[in-house]
Ligand SMILES: Nc1ncnc2c1ncn2[C@@H]1O[C@H](COP(=O)(O)OP(=O)(O)O)[C@@H](O)[C@H]1O
């Protein structure tokens with residue numbers, strides 16, 4: 001019998017503080033009524049103030065988690081987050097190809113909001129070789145897109161050029177997120193190699209943006225798992241993250257988590 005629920009897998013790091021990483025992803029999957037599964041790449045000791053410790057898992061442990069999940073439960077869409085090193089990245093690329101995972105969202109996580117490196121220098125550039133060619137959609141923030149392309153992204157024209165370059169690296173589509181823009185709307189740029197779309201929301205003045213990128217990419221994966229088209233998945237993810245930022249929980253003394261159930265307050269509208 002065909003499964004009655006869409007299934008999504010997150011391949012990412014654990015955030016003990018619950019705002020980013022695997023925890024944000026699984027909360028998002030649950031809210032969007034998708035069955036969530038995880039393959040951990042690293043365990044972080046982390047809270048809203050910073051990252052106190054990082055413990056990378058052996059690549060074999062990542063491989064076995066992906067095998068266990070795919071071979072039994074099945075995966076309609078996967079997302080990657082914190083990957084930490086090239087060896088783990090190689091294993092993920094190998095498994096995504098071997099199992100022909102149908103939808104892959106690559107969130108090229110590099111540095112936490114609190115300023116800690118979550119991906120070593122070599123691995124940052126290896127993303128282009130191993131994961132971008134497999135990505136249904138890649139979701140860099142502005143500093144990440146600058147690292148991937150070597151461009152300085154201080155204008156819409158430059159961001160469009162970066163999007164073209166990222167498609168040239170093999171990704172099927174890209175969203176350059178606008179959370180790091182200095183002012184104006186929180187404006188994300190989507191490109192699928194044919195058409196640009198701008199997804200805009202008001203920018204909220206809030207320190208509670210820990211895990212925004214994780215939540216956004218997990219929401220895209222959830223909608224892709226349900227069989228939606230990429231741009232539609234991205235639009236719905238934008239509405240989800242906007243609601244989650246608009247209604248903060250005021251937890252912790254630093255960059256607090258977003259509110260994963262805020263979308264329920266707004267009947268799907270952000
Ligand atoms: N202050 C904000 N107000 C409204 N939307 C925001 C804000 N900060 C980020 N976003 C949105 O959250 C999503 C994640 O973006 P961003 O914060 O740039 O990612 P990351 O967590 O990878 O740095 C994007 O859709 C972005 O536009």
Ligand SMILES: Cc1ncc(COP(=O)(O)O)c(N)n1
Nearest residue numbers: 013014020021112113210211
């Ligand atoms: C385990 C893990 N994965 C990802 C992030 C990035 O999230 P943010 O940029 O909001 O700190 C993080 N802080 N921790």
